[in-house]
Amino acid sequence: MFFGTAFNEPTHMNRLRFIFVLISIPAIVSIANAQAITFCKSVDKEGHAVNAAKEFTLSGSSARIVFLLQFGSVRPALVSYDLYKLENGKEVFSSTLKQSPEPGKNWLSKEVTLYDVATYRVYAFDDKDKVLGKSEFTLKPSPK
Numbered sequence: 001m002f003f004g005t006a007f008n009e010p011t012h013m014n015r016l017r018f019i020f021v022l023i024s025i026p027a028i029v030s031i032a033n034a035q036a037i038t039f040c041k042s043v044d045k046e047g048h049a050v051n052a053a054k055e056f057t058l059s060g061s062s063a064r065i066v067f068l069l070q071f072g073s074v075r076p077a078l079v080s081y082d083l084y085k086l087e088n089g090k091e092v093f094s095s096t097l098k099q100s101p102e103p104g105k106n107w108l109s110k111e112v113t114l115y116d117v118a119t120y121r122v123y124a125f126d127d128k129d130k131v132l133g134k135s136e137f138t139l140k141p142s143p144k
Helices: 002-006 011-033
Strands: 038-040 055-057 063-070 079-087 090-099 107-114 118-125 131-140
Touching: 038 131, 055 063, 063 118, 063 131, 079 107, 090 107
Parallel strands: 055 131
Antiparallel strands: 038 063, 063 107, 079 090, 079 118, 118 131
16 A cells, blocks of 8 residues: 555655655554553562552651562563653653662563552663653552
8 A cells, every 4th residue: 555655756755755764663663662661559479460559648647669670581681660750741850769670570670669649650761761660559548
């Protein structure tokens, strides 16, 4: 279909389409390789999430949440988590957490303690600043 109509159009349009496709391929591959970060209460010895959720509740004045990231075939030397609060649809930077993977594991877990009720977005990057994953969770107030 693409080539059938392309031959009837001017040559510069064919070149523009070709350039667009070439530019789009790395972005599509990067998105396809990105993984979700799982949020949970803990992680078992095999790297499986325990009590995974997208919503958590403050217990008193804080909440303990574990970020779990599974690796594919390539294990990064270092992982950085960038944590943002979402306020009125905009990301507001909160903090960066860094962690080195343990030898022999194809997963990484990071326990964090949070104090503010909010929706959070977390990005995980490798040591070359390539996005490894992105996910969101909400921290709700404790029931009264």
